[in-house]
Every structure is written in C-alpha cells, then in structure tokens.
Amino acid sequence: MTDTNKNIIVRQAQSSDFEQVARLEKQVFDLHADHRPDLFRPGADGTLNRKRYDELMSGDKDAIFVADEGGTVLGFVQVSIQDLSDRTWTPIRTKADIDAIGVDVSRRGEGIGTLLLSAAERWAKEHGATFITMSVHDFNSKARHAYESAGYRSQRTLLDKRLEP
Numbered sequence: 001m002t003d004t005n006k007n008i009i010v011r012q013a014q015s016s017d018f019e020q021v022a023r024l025e026k027q028v029f030d031l032h033a034d035h036r037p038d039l040f041r042p043g044a045d046g047t048l049n050r051k052r053y054d055e056l057m058s059g060d061k062d063a064i065f066v067a068d069e070g071g072t073v074l075g076f077v078q079v080s081i082q083d084l085s086d087r088t089w090t091p092i093r094t095k096a097d098i099d100a101i102g103v104d105v106s107r108r109g110e111g112i113g114t115l116l117l118s119a120a121e122r123w124a125k126e127h128g129a130t131f132i133t134m135s136v137h138d139f140n141s142k143a144r145h146a147y148e149s150a151g152y153r154s155q156r157t158l159l160d161k162r163l164e165p
Contacts, residue, residue: 010119013064018053020073028102035139065119067112075103077116081127096124098134
C-alpha cells in the first residue's frame with residue numbers, strides 16, 4: 001500500500017453510490033469481454049443494474065463495500081453469505097463468496113483491492129463465515145497474483161467448452 005491510501009475510507013455502499021459502482025463494474029466487465037467474448041458480450045452494459053444493486057443493498061446476506069476518496073468511489077467489492085448447514089459432507093457451516101471486485105483502472109496497484117478484501121473478510125466473519133471464496137479467470141493474472149498475495153489459494157479449476165449446434 002502507498003501513502004495515498006491514508007485518505008481512502010472503506011465503507012458500506014450507499015444507494016447514492018450506484019452510478020460510480022456501476023462505472024467500475026463496467027470496467028471489470030469490459031476486461032472480461034475483451035478476453036472472453038464467448039462469455040461476455042462486448043459492448044454490453046455490464047452485469048450490475050439499478051434493480052440488482054438495490055436488491056444487494058437491502059438484503060441481509062449481501063453487502064457491497066466501496067473505497068471512497070473524498071466522495072469518489074475508487075473500488076468496490078460485493079460479498080454474500082451462504083448457509084451450508086444442510087450439507088452434511090462439509091464441516092463448513094457458513095461461507096462467504098466474493099461475487100465481484102473492481103478497482104478503477106487508473107488506481108490499480110495501490111493496495112485498494114487489499115483494503116476492499118479486508119472489509120469483505122471482516123463482514124463475512126461478523127456474519128458467521130469461517131471460509132471465503134472467489135473466482136478469477138485465467139487471463140486475469142494480475143488479479144490472481146493480488147488475491148494469492150492476500151492469502152487466497154486455488155482450490156479447483158473450472159473448465160468450459162463451447163457446444164456447437
């Protein structure tokens with residue numbers, strides 16, 4: 001982390017943050033569309049719309065945190081809680097999933113993502129999670145390195161294949 005982080009506060013997102021969070025989510029979406037146009041339609045608006053954002057804001061099993069510097073949202077993380085108590089095959093009763101994370105392209109590499117991960121992990125622990133997961137596409141090696149530096153480890157590989165008609 002650099003000294004620039006001293007002016008950044010990580011807080012729960014507010015309704016008024018939607019436009020800024022959607023802008024950052026679109027940056028993440030565009031990165032994915034550039035590398036996997038077979039999965040992410042180039043030119044699409046992204047995956048976060050106002051209705052979905054409001055649902056995430058009002059639920060007790062989801063949270064969005066933002067990295068705020070003087071009213072400008074520099075990054076976001078979306079985290080959710082999943083109850084696994086009905087799954088007898090795992091000792092994990094409650095787990096968290098980081099569903100999305102993004103940092104403004106102009107501010108990557110400054111430790112903002114690490115601040116956001118820490119906030120998501122704290123929230124997950126407060127909600128009873130003993131395990132947290134996230135996914136990262138193979139093409140996104142910079143993000144993967146950042147997540148591994150924060151203690152995340154690969155647990156499996158998801159393979160895909162396009163089925164032709």
